[in-house]
Amino acid sequence: MKISGAIIIEGHVQGLSNVRSLGERGIPIYVIDVNHCLAQHSKYCRKFFRCPAFSSPQFIDFILKIGENEQLDGWVLIPSNDHIVENLSHNKERLTPYFKTIVPSPDILNKIINKKNLLDVALQCGTPFPATCYPENLKMVKSFNFPILLKGNYGLSFYKATHAKAIQANNIEELHSLLSDILTKVEPKNIMIQELIPFDAENKVVSFTCFAEQGEIKTYWMGEKLREHPIKYGTATYSRSINIPQVLRGAVPLVNNLSYTGVCEIEFMRDPRDGVYKLIEINPRTWLWVGLAKTCGIDYAYMVYAYLNKLPINYGMEYTINIKWINWITDLVFGMESIVKHNITLRNYLKSLKGRKVNAIWNWNDIMPGIAFLFLLLYIAKKRG
Numbered sequence: 001m002k003i004s005g006a007i008i009i010e011g012h013v014q015g016l017s018n019v020r021s022l023g024e025r026g027i028p029i030y031v032i033d034v035n036h037c038l039a040q041h042s043k044y045c046r047k048f049f050r051c052p053a054f055s056s057p058q059f060i061d062f063i064l065k066i067g068e069n070e071q072l073d074g075w076v077l078i079p080s081n082d083h084i085v086e087n088l089s090h091n092k093e094r095l096t097p098y099f100k101t102i103v104p105s106p107d108i109l110n111k112i113i114n115k116k117n118l119l120d121v122a123l124q125c126g127t128p129f130p131a132t133c134y135p136e137n138l139k140m141v142k143s144f145n146f147p148i149l150l151k152g153n154y155g156l157s158f159y160k161a162t163h164a165k166a167i168q169a170n171n172i173e174e175l176h177s178l179l180s181d182i183l184t185k186v187e188p189k190n191i192m193i194q195e196l197i198p199f200d201a202e203n204k205v206v207s208f209t210c211f212a213e214q215g216e217i218k219t220y221w222m223g224e225k226l227r228e229h230p231i232k233y234g235t236a237t238y239s240r241s242i243n244i245p246q247v248l249r250g251a252v253p254l255v256n257n258l259s260y261t262g263v264c265e266i267e268f269m270r271d272p273r274d275g276v277y278k279l280i281e282i283n284p285r286t287w288l289w290v291g292l293a294k295t296c297g298i299d300y301a302y303m304v305y306a307y308l309n310k311l312p313i314n315y316g317m318e319y320t321i322n323i324k325w326i327n328w329i330t331d332l333v334f335g336m337e338s339i340v341k342h343n344i345t346l347r348n349y350l351k352s353l354k355g356r357k358v359n360a361i362w363n364w365n366d367i368m369p370g371i372a373f374l375f376l377l378l379y380i381a382k383k384r385g
Contacts, residue, residue, distance in 0.1 A: 004027075004074045004076065004309060005028030006077075007031070007072070008029060008080070009077060009079045010033050010034075010079070010080035010081055011033045011039030011045075011048075012033075013288055013291075013327065014289070015037065016042060017286075018078055018080070018290065019042045020363065022302060025302065030046060030048070031048045032049050032051045032063070033050065034053060038369040038372060041371075042369050043366050049062075051063075054087060059084075060091045064098060074099075075099055076305050076308050078304060079285055082156045084285075085104070085284050090106055101308070104258075108260065114154060115151070118281070119132055119279075125254060125256070127253055128250065128278045128279065130278050131144055131194070132192055134193065135183075135188040135191055138193070141175065144195045146196075147168050147170045147171075148175065148193055148194060149168055149169075150175075150193060151194055152186060152191065157186075157190065197278060198271070200272040202272070203269055204225050205228070206247055207222065207287065208250075208267075209221050209222070209298075210266075212264070215258065217255055218303075218313075218315040220298075222247060222248075223241050225238075226352060227334065236288055236325070237330045238335075239292060240355075241292060241293075241321045247277050250279065251268075254282070263304060264284050265285075265287040266281075286300055292324075295323055322355065325360060326353075326358075329377065
């Protein structure tokens with residue numbers, strides 16, 4: 001019997017994790033990326049294709065052409081960033097006759113990717129979030145406590161334009177100066193101004209992740225970023241699995257209100273002023289360190305594959321906590337930067353490395369991506385930066 005395969009779209013660290021998750025089960029895997037990537041070097045990757053920009057109309061044509069040429073009827077599409085999710089969502093009618101995918105509909109997606117709409121949903125269902133305003137009601141900032149953050153309603157687009165996930169302003173004068181500069185790169189409607197949750201060295205970004213069907217959470221997993229790059233508002237270099245009931249209580253009504261189906265990651269951060277975990281954002285897909293969830297017992301990539309192929313799924317609600325995930329090279333570089341800036345001592349850095357860990361890239365059963373990473377390091381940094 002011919003086994004239906006999966007196409008992993010974008011093959012960086014999370015794409016590599018998803019390739020391994022499915023490949024270990026004997027599921028045929030193709031990888032597609034706009035650049036050379038880690039996942040193309042995995043022993044589980046049968047074919048690799050470089051594609052047009054993920055957000056372009058040509059990307060959908062490209063996917064359909066590969067499906068036709070390679071006879072991939074019924075294969076599963078697994079995306080790894082918001083641009084891919086959005087493009088697949090808006091072109092689902094074209095794709096459905098040939099591929100299986102589990103992305104939110106455009107109306108649900110618009111409530112997630114546009115952070116202003118997301119905060120409107122959070123307000124409706126009682127999920128806490130930091131005090132927020134927008135350029136058109138800038139006077140509200142007078143009631144905020146500085147420092148504050150300038151962010152994008154569309155996070156990935158804001159990052160592409162400013163090379164930062166968020167930009168900090170320490171006073172009203174600095175806010176006006178930064179806002180003037182950002183407005184030359186980003187439209188006013190795509191900018192939000194949000195009170196910064198104070199950092200007390202204990203309140204890390206917490207990721208609540210789940211697989212849901214029509215808003216009903218089938219299984220969930222949580223982790224926290226222990227270190228990230230840049231040092232603030234960045235991407236995880238070191239993280240661990242945890243379980244915080246208050247975060248679950250904040251996430252459940254959001255997922256339910258959105259009637260969400262599939263995998264998502266919801267980020268929260270505890271405000272030390274009131275002890276409340278407050279909403280940061282939702283990613284409607286797997287995330288960078290999804291491999292840690294798999295190690296802990298929650299295999300999201302396979303859940304997506306099994307759900308779309310109507311295979312039995314064991315939705316377990318229990319997972320192992322205090323397992324750590326590390327990207328050794330990036331964590332070492334930015335860990336040393338934190339030591340130089342006195343954000344952490346060398347002793348505490350070394351102490352933090354104790355315990356059971358999973359490597360972001362290196363795997364003794366699939367060694368080529370780890371070797372390729374060393375050679376592709378500058379290339380990856382340039383393309384992703």
